Amino acid sequence: MEWFKKAREGIISQKKKDIPEGLWTKCPKCSDIIYVRQLEENLSTCPNCEYHFRIKSSDYIRLILDEGELEEKDQGLISGDPLQFKDSKKYPDRIKTASKNTGLNDAVVSGIGKIDDKIISIAVMDFAFIGGSMGSVVGEKIARTIERAIQMRIPLVIISCTGGARMQEGILSLMQMAKTSALLARLDDLRLPYISVLTNPTTAGVMASYASLGDVIIAEPGALLGFAGQRVIKQTIRQDLPEGFQSSEFFQEHGFLDKIVHRRDLKKTISLFLEYFSNDVQGSA
């Protein structure tokens, strides 16, 4: 057993059994040594500097839905291999590995749940599945999540955590941006609320589609948010990037984010927005 385990950019679960080794972990931001159990009790945020460790889609569901209960939909949707894509690995093998490691069929979990008794249609992305990338399955599940909100006349909540479109499905991934945005236009026409929640990271193709189209957009502190990747920007402009570039705080400063919310206040904040936006919405309390 290791006494110290370096926190990697990965998934730190609230359940102890997922971290079999290491009683202590180090905060990547303030370098504080944190007792793992304390980290868990603190919703995987650093007690010292409030650094938000990445958590799983199932953690968010437990965190914000009443009784942690999701009536999951479209669980059986899985990826094809429309391009027969192969880089160092075949795409279907990547999918298989990701499924095995995460227990998920793709990078988003969706369904119906309640927040403080208000029924909502919700989708939560999961970075552990190929970087939370959006291919046809993610696009289709998000589309159906919006359609359920439309059919049931209930609010929509999407929690994003993604590097962007999934390259292995090529142009079809790009088109998911159009597909999801088309339905959001319809949701908007019907004056149904959409709360977009951004977590670390939310970038590229998802940021340039549904994640940016919420009636309000809220983010966890310190999340990486933006369109272009930092490496690409650096190569293009050939200079260093300013401190805090593309963070939640940067995003809010420039007028593209309504609110930065600590994970512990996420449910409360969403709930309050839903209350303010509940006019004419059936299905809400």
Add this chain to the structure above:
Amino acid sequence: MSAGFVLEFEKPIVELERKIAEMREFASDENVELSREIESLEQKLDRLADEIYSKLTRWEKVQLARHPRRPYSLDYINAFCKDFLEIHGDRGFADDKAVVCGFGKFNGQKVAVVGQQKARDTKGKLIRNFGMMHPEGYRKAMRVMRLAEKFNVPILIFIDTPGAYPGIDAEERGQAEAIARNIREMFRIKVPIIISIIGEGASGGALGIGVGDVILMLENSWYSVISPEGCAAILWRDQAKASEAAEALKLTAQDMLQLEVIDKIIPEPRGGAHRNPQGVYELLGKEIQAQLEHYGSLETGRLLEQRMQKFRRMGEVLQI
């Protein structure tokens, strides 16, 4: 300069063409009879060109799409539109010259035009930012589309971009927001939108003005979620693997048709659009005319419903 620009795989053809031209010159200068030799060389050229252009790799097609002599948006606008009136600015920040917006008369019919613009000389390239739009460019494009809707004028869009500009300023002004908003709002624009992909269609930079009722694509253009170089840098960790990435990404017009992302391929003359721009203007012009007639006759509700359904269908999922 660009007038003499020759791609690697074009070299044998250009070489042979030069030889034929020299022989002609010699024959006329020296008054020698060489017509049989010339004819035989021309036949050889014909076979050679057929052979080379019939089996271009995807990566070679990407290079054709980037050919500096390839017609750009303004070339099409000038060929298609009488009395073109350009408008400038997003009314918020600046005028993005990587995109040309305005109104013109296409075969006598009023149209609005949005076209991503590249340039051939260094100064022009900087002014046009290599065809890479900033957020204000997307907002300018939306402004002209709203005007088109207000005055009931159909919209012609020409896509030719290596991507939305990846820079600090672009991020500060909300590149993602500008693109996302355009994509959503284009589903609500109540006039026909005819998209033509004439060169490069890179990622969100292209899709940010890429939602429409019909999507036409020139034979040697490409459309992809990421540029081959970008994909190679990420998945192969080596930009030099762009040719492999281009193959894997399946980004040609033929691929797009097979994946049901576009509606029609506009054939180019052998060797690419730059070898006979007039011919391309004619073919694309005819197709746009036909599409304008078709979509112009649709009732607005149906037009918007079809536009939505067109994109709603895209993608491939399996059910277990």
